[in-house]
Structure formats: structure tokens, C-alpha cells
Amino acid sequence: MSETTAHSAKHTKSAGLELRAVRKDYGSNTVLHSIDLRLEPGELVCLLGPSGCGKTTALRCLAGLEEVTSGQVLIGGDEVSGTPVNRRDIGMVFQAYSLFPHMTVAKNVEFGLRMRKIPRSERTQRVAEALELVGLSGFEHRYASQLSGGQQQRVALARALVTRPRALLLDEPLSALDAKVRVHLREQIREIVTELGITTVFVTHDQEEALAISDRVAVMNGGHIEQFASPEDIYRSPASAFVADFVGVxxxxxxxxxxxxxxxxxxxxxxxxxxxxxxxxxxxxxxxxxxxxxxxxxxxxxxxxxxxxxxxxxxxxxxxxxxxxxxxxxxxxxxxxxxxxxxxxxxxxxxxxxxxxxxx
Known part of the structure; x- marks a missing residue:
């Protein structure tokens, strides 16, 4: 990332995130049991746990893709439980890249700006900055079919960041990639969100991934948060037998x-x-x-x-x-x-x- 791009893209409105006594039921099945989770502005937190532990549901409650059964969701201190997704000012990246196949890389990244009716000249500049940020300058006119999996995921990341959201939510964004690409891209994501100072929630079942990039890790099990601490404390001082067994050998x-x-x-x-x-x-x-x-x-x-x-x-x-x-x-x-x-x-x-x- 060039110094100019880093300066122009530097995040200025990063917001804290909070789930306050959030419960989520699907019929008679409780997926989240009144969980509390608070992220400071600019912090990168991983939600780590086995399949079915509730980590993706927690992320979707933050995003507004799921309505909470009870409790509060706060972004920047504002209660947003009843606020629709498009008004929460967050960026999202999922395991499936979800790129528009009929659009070029530039058009894919620009899409959110067009929906916000940003002037063309500003759109062009911000798309160029976002692509430089993720190392894809010169790929503007390519289509998704002409990109590798890692490149497609970087386009999805650029698309999420180009709107300059208050927070970034990533749901298993690297699980579809091979091991070497996954390690490289997770390091790049860490570098980018640190440079931008953007509050980030990263959902993963990969303990190595979580320990490598997080400021703090929330280990989840059965809809509860077993421990929320630094990677070092999670590994060296597990709060429960589940954490000790799940994290590391x-x-x-x-x-x-x-x-x-x-x-x-x-x-x-x-x-x-x-x-x-x-x-x-x-x-x-x-x-x-x-x-x-x-x-x-x-x-x-x-x-x-x-x-x-x-x-x-x-x-x-x-x-x-x-x-x-x-x-x-x-x-x-x-x-x-x-x-x-x-x-x-x-x-x-x-x-x-x-x-x-x-x-x-």
C-alpha cells in the first residue's frame, strides 16, 4: 500500500460494536444464550468455535441479517437492533465471494458507491484506492472468471472497504482457499484493517487463523462465549476445559x-x-x-x-x-x-x- 493511499483511505469513523445480552431463538431452539460481547473501535476480534456454536449467528445479528429475540445490538454506542442492514454502515465479506460475473472488477467494487449515488469522479478515485489497498491495481477490467480464488476474495474485500464503513464483518472469508493462499491473505487482511483502524469481526473455526490475527478471541460453544481474551491468554490460561481442548493440542x-x-x-x-x-x-x-x-x-x-x-x-x-x-x-x-x-x-x-x- 502506498503512503498516499494509506493516508487517503485512513479510517476516521471506526465504531465500537456491542452485543448486550443478545438471545437468538429459532422456534424452540436457542442458538445464542444472552451473550455479551464488546469491541473497542479499531479492534480486530475473532469469533472462534466449532460448527453450530453460534458464531455466524452472532455476526449476522451484528449485521442486521438476523433479528435478535432479545437484547441489544449497538454500533458506535447507538442501539441498532431495529435498523435495517443498509443503514448500519458496515462492510461484509463472506466465504462465497458473491461477485457479479457480468461486471468487471472495477464495477463490482464500485457497486456500493453507485447505490449511494456517489459522484462518478469520486467513485473512480475510491475504487482505485481500494484496489491498490488489496494489491489489485491493474485488474480493473478483468472479470471474476479471470481471477483466482484469492484474487476474487480480495475484490470482495475491496468492495466492502470502498464505502468506508464503520465496521467490517467477515464470515469464514478464507475457508474456500488453499492453505498457502489462506495464510498470505489473512496476513494481508490483518495489515489492511490495522492500517485503516477499522473495527473488525472475523468468524472462523480455524484456531491458528484466530490466534494469528486477533487482538482478542471470543471462543464460543453451544451459544455461549466460553472465554473472551487475548490470543496468548486463550492459549496459556484457558478458562475452561472446552477452551483448553479446542484451542491447540x-x-x-x-x-x-x-x-x-x-x-x-x-x-x-x-x-x-x-x-x-x-x-x-x-x-x-x-x-x-x-x-x-x-x-x-x-x-x-x-x-x-x-x-x-x-x-x-x-x-x-x-x-x-x-x-x-x-x-x-x-x-x-x-x-x-x-x-x-x-x-x-x-x-x-x-x-x-x-x-x-x-x-x-
Whole structure:
């Protein structure tokens, strides 16, 4: 993006977004259970969760594509629950690019400006700025059939941004793209919305995507927000067993609660959050692979046998069958540290708080 374009496109009316005790029912089925969510102006927040958790419904309530059953939707502090989509002043990008096939790239991007009756000279300038913003200068006269999937999605992004909306809503915008294009485009989206300072909600089921681009992440499950925090806090200090299990990789180990934490064999680890379960309760502890290390036999807290080992570039993930706990764990370690299948090894846990869940 050129300095001129960045300056001329700099967002000046970015608005905070808020869902306040929003409930959404479809008949007898409640999809959102009185959720609260507040975004500061210019913040990029990802709604992350499995299919059916309510994240897209929450986005559609913000957009005005769904009428809330109860609660309030606020944009810039204004209550907009009864305001139609075209008067909420937001830009939207969906998984389906939804470009008009009979229109050129320029005409697709210009469409929203024409509907707002913006003068032609200003439309031309703003379309050029938007296309430069997404790296598609020179593509003005091409049609959708002449573009790759990534290029089509960038046209859709330019079309959403050209009207200079108060907020940007993106619903699984990258899921139809191949992995390499997806990574490149998510970085570009992050750069653009940061440069413009535009409040952005990004819906995804891809945890890596959410952690990579967000200021904060709202992890959703069953129509509830389980945790709303920074990517680092979501990963390092999960507020529930669901968050610990859904975000990242966790080993599931049998343990017993004590007054000091959870006992795994002869080792006691602290808990991420307090629990109302009584001491002596059997639970499952969720331990990250990077929080287990290989150790000399004399220093080991557990012993096991190497089952498999996978090369991950700078890292290696080795699976060990634990004799004492009669289960397997994945250990993440440096790629130069190698073990043979069938080799007996010792392991130690890092003194890092862990999440727990009651045994099924």
C-alpha cells in the first residue's frame, strides 16, 4: 500500500460494536444464550468455535441479517437492533465471494458507491484506492472468471472497504482457499484493517487463523462465549476445559484432585482456574505437548515407551506410551532430539497450570 493511499483511505469513523445480552431463538431452539460481547473501535476480534456454536449467528445479528429475540445490538454506542442492514454502515465479506460475473472488477467494487449515488469522479478515485489497498491495481477490467480464488476474495474485500464503513464483518472469508493462499491473505487482511483502524469481526473455526490475527478471541460453544481474551491468554490460561481442548493440542491424562492441584501419578500440577470439585475427585487433566519434556531416568516423573515421532520442521512431536498411567502422550520438542520407536524414555512435567474436566 502506498503512503498516499494509506493516508487517503485512513479510517476516521471506526465504531465500537456491542452485543448486550443478545438471545437468538429459532422456534424452540436457542442458538445464542444472552451473550455479551464488546469491541473497542479499531479492534480486530475473532469469533472462534466449532460448527453450530453460534458464531455466524452472532455476526449476522451484528449485521442486521438476523433479528435478535432479545437484547441489544449497538454500533458506535447507538442501539441498532431495529435498523435495517443498509443503514448500519458496515462492510461484509463472506466465504462465497458473491461477485457479479457480468461486471468487471472495477464495477463490482464500485457497486456500493453507485447505490449511494456517489459522484462518478469520486467513485473512480475510491475504487482505485481500494484496489491498490488489496494489491489489485491493474485488474480493473478483468472479470471474476479471470481471477483466482484469492484474487476474487480480495475484490470482495475491496468492495466492502470502498464505502468506508464503520465496521467490517467477515464470515469464514478464507475457508474456500488453499492453505498457502489462506495464510498470505489473512496476513494481508490483518495489515489492511490495522492500517485503516477499522473495527473488525472475523468468524472462523480455524484456531491458528484466530490466534494469528486477533487482538482478542471470543471462543464460543453451544451459544455461549466460553472465554473472551487475548490470543496468548486463550492459549496459556484457558478458562475452561472446552477452551483448553479446542484451542491447540492437549494431552488428556487421568488424575485426582488434591488441595494443591491435580495429581498425575506422583506429580501434582497447579490448576488454571479454581474448581468446586472436591479433593479426591477423579478428573482428566489437559496438558500441552510443549509442557512435557524428556528427562534422565533419575529425574523422570514418569516412564514410557516411544510409539511414534513426527518431524514438524524446527520441532518434533513424539508419542510416548506411559506405563504408569496406561495412556499415551504427545511430547513437543526440538527436532534435533530424536528417539527410536520402542525406546524407553523418562518424562517430566513443566510446573505450568493445567485445565481439568470431570471424568465422563
Amino acid at each position: 492437549s494431552n488428556k491424562l487421568p488424575g485426582v484432585l488434591t488441595g494443591q492441584g491435580v495429581q498425575l501419578h506422583q506429580t501434582t500440577l497447579p490448576l488454571v482456574t479454581s474448581t468446586q470439585l472436591a479433593a479426591g475427585t477423579s478428573v482428566t487433566a489437559l496438558v500441552r505437548p510443549e509442557h512435557i519434556a524428556f528427562a534422565a531416568s533419575v529425574d523422570a516423573q514418569l516412564h514410557g515407551t516411544v510409539v511414534s515421532s513426527g518431524f514438524l520442521g524446527s520441532l518434533r512431536r513424539t508419542v510416548v506410551r506411559l506405563d504408569e498411567l496406561e495412556t499415551e502422550v504427545a511430547v513437543q520438542h526440538h527436532a534435533n532430539e530424536r528417539f527410536e520407536i520402542g525406546e524407553t524414555v523418562g518424562l517430566r512435567f513443566a510446573e505450568v497450570p493445567v485445565a481439568i474436566r470431570a471424568e465422563d
